[in-house]
Amino acid sequence: MIFAGYVAVILQTLLSAITFLVAKDATHHFTALELAWFRIELSGVLAVIALLIIRRRPERRDWGRILLLSVTGIVINQTLFLLGLRFSSPLHSALLYAFTPILVLIGAVLHLGERLTWRKSAGVLFALVGVLIVLLAQGLDLSRGPLKGDLITLVAVFTWSAYTVAGKPLLQRYDAISLTAWIFLCGAVVMLPFGIAMLAHFDFSLPSTRGWLEIAYLSLVTSGIAFTLWYFALQRLQASQVAVFSNLQAPLTAILSWMVLNVVPEQSAIAGGALVLIGVILVQMSERRT
Numbered sequence: 001m002i003f004a005g006y007v008a009v010i011l012q013t014l015l016s017a018i019t020f021l022v023a024k025d026a027t028h029h030f031t032a033l034e035l036a037w038f039r040i041e042l043s044g045v046l047a048v049i050a051l052l053i054i055r056r057r058p059e060r061r062d063w064g065r066i067l068l069l070s071v072t073g074i075v076i077n078q079t080l081f082l083l084g085l086r087f088s089s090p091l092h093s094a095l096l097y098a099f100t101p102i103l104v105l106i107g108a109v110l111h112l113g114e115r116l117t118w119r120k121s122a123g124v125l126f127a128l129v130g131v132l133i134v135l136l137a138q139g140l141d142l143s144r145g146p147l148k149g150d151l152i153t154l155v156a157v158f159t160w161s162a163y164t165v166a167g168k169p170l171l172q173r174y175d176a177i178s179l180t181a182w183i184f185l186c187g188a189v190v191m192l193p194f195g196i197a198m199l200a201h202f203d204f205s206l207p208s209t210r211g212w213l214e215i216a217y218l219s220l221v222t223s224g225i226a227f228t229l230w231y232f233a234l235q236r237l238q239a240s241q242v243a244v245f246s247n248l249q250a251p252l253t254a255i256l257s258w259m260v261l262n263v264v265p266e267q268s269a270i271a272g273g274a275l276v277l278i279g280v281i282l283v284q285m286s287e288r289r290t
Contacts, residue, residue, distance in 0.1 A: 005232070005236030008229040008236075009229065009230070012230050012233065015221055015222060015229070016226055016246075016249050017094065017248075017252035017253045018256065019218065019226070020090035020093055020094050021090050022214050023085050023214070024085050025214060026211060029208060029214070030211060030215075032083035033194070035082050036083075038215050039078060039082075039223065041192065042215065042216070042220075043223040044185050045188075046184070046220065047185040050177060051178070056175075058174070058179075062173070066179075067186055069170075070184070071187070072159045072163050072166070074184060074186075074188075074190075075191050077159040080159070083149075083152050085149065085153065092149070093149075093153050094252075095253075096153045096157055097249055100160060101240060104164050104165055105239075105243070107161060107162070107164075108165060108168075108239040108240050114238055123244075164230075165239060167231060168239050176228050176234075177228055
């Protein structure tokens with residue numbers, strides 16, 4: 001069970017690292033709202049197909065939390081993630097998502113009963129300093145694109161962390177596939193009205209085939225597979241154990257950016273990533289000791 005959880009979160013981390021590059025390129029073909037709307041609605045269609053096979057309905061007492069998860073983890077998170085990525089770089093976005101373990105750890109201690117050890121505390125501090133280095137390296141001028149994108153992404157990180165902590169209790173009663181499918185279906189329903197006015201002026205002939213394929217990747221692979229793997233791992237491991245793997249997205253994204261886009265990581269990103277990695281090690285040591 002635990003081994004399967006680690007395999008799932010490692011695969012999810014790799015798929016998410018690729019997502020940063022795919023989503024960044026997709027922002028050149030669509031606006032952030034268009035991209036988020038098509039991605040979420042297509043994910044909703046896939047969710048309907050999955051639920052027709054699974055045929056598992058949530059209990060009445062869980063509908064409120066499922067709606068909360070769909071709004072925070074799907075509608076707000078994915079829209080802000082794509083909007084922030086439009087102004088910033090894939091590496092910066094991936095590094096800011098390394099802030100996730102800090103927020104998840106706080107939420108897990110307050111709401112899930114996890115223990116806060118000195119190693120976890122030190123890991124949180126190192127990761128926080130690493131994120132601040134990246135933000136401060138952009139300067140304090142909010143009119144600058146990269147900093148604006150980083151701040152928007154940081155809000156998306158908060159919603160993703162809430163999605164992680166709030167979803168953990170439901171995984172005691174539902175499997176990862178059915179829970180993720182219901183969350184995406186609710187998210188698609190909530191997001192549907194926002195696309196009505198957009199579609200009236202959208203020219204379907206403008207985006208290239210590459211752009212549509214990137215939306216397909218974001219919907220099928222990222223939303224469909226990676227999100228399910230995240231909850232699959234969360235069902236078998238502690239929330240802080242799963243969230244800490246978000247820190248590996250930045251190094252993987254940096255390597256992929258270097259290999260695919262020939263983008264050399266900035267010194268500030270390398271320094272921030274090093275501190276974040278130290279934080280990961282400390283948190284993992286604490287979990288293993290526990």
